Amino acid sequence: MAELKRVKVRKLNLKAVVILLLILYLIVMLLYTLFTMPIKNIYITGTTLLTDNEIIEAAGIKDYPAIFKTSASKLEEELEKLELVESVEVKKTLTGKLTINITEAIPLFYNRNTNQVVLSNGVSVEDNSKYLGIPTLINYVPTDILEDFIASFKEIDSDIIKMINEIEYNPDISNDITIDEYRFLLRMNDTNHVYVNIINMERLNDYESIFATVGDLNGTIYLDSYNADNIIFEAFGSEDETTGGEVSDETEN
Secondary structure (H helix, E strand, C coil), X not given: CCCCCCCCCCCCCHHHHHHHHHXXXXXXXXXXXXXXXXXXXXXXXXXXXXXXXXXXXXXXXXXXXXXXXCCHHHHHHHHCCCCCEEEEEEEECCCCEEEEEEEECCEEEEECCCCEEEECCCCEEECCCCCCCCCEECCCCCHHHHHHHHHHHCCCCHHHHCCEEEEEECCEEEXXXXXXXXXXXXXXXXXXXXXXXXXXXXXXXXXXXXXXXXXXXXXXXXXXXXXXXXXXXXXXXXXXXXXXXXEECCCCC
């Protein structure tokens, strides 16, 4: 007669099951809460021309949607469609904070030929009197030269740009021979004139310190020379308007 084996039956630990279910419930609720949590705070930095409302409208977040359903890359894509946005970075946090860091395109000048304002990102926008205190380009510039001019001009300090009244494309031509096709004449708000070419455009940043060395004189400064050691200054009304004098460029290293 075969011996019967006893099988142990373990009792269900009800307490452990309840704790496990509770933990699972809490995890599910936490995930649900995080996934459906709306944007609580919106922080926008780097703007001076764009308003917060314009940015929020363009991003499509005026109703404060769920932050984890909101794609940062999608927001960046939408905001980069704004003409005044050069670049944008969007960051999210677990606490519902949304930060939008914007680098604005800078209005560089008004192009009288197209009735448009040219921005630092190369985009031209309709002039609606929104952009004040910028110079006016008064004549036609070949497309390739204009593109190079914009790329160089956008590196100029904004305070210096505001000191410029008019920009004239003024290539250096002698006896029907073009010496410098990249030269421009700038008429400043203080009545001074500046000749500068694209390759020397950054020298405009020293404009104030250069004219500080000539006292109360007004005249023309030539920054189009390929010799950066000296700067030629010619006072208005001088007898010899072709040579002028030299001003030591104290700003050069």
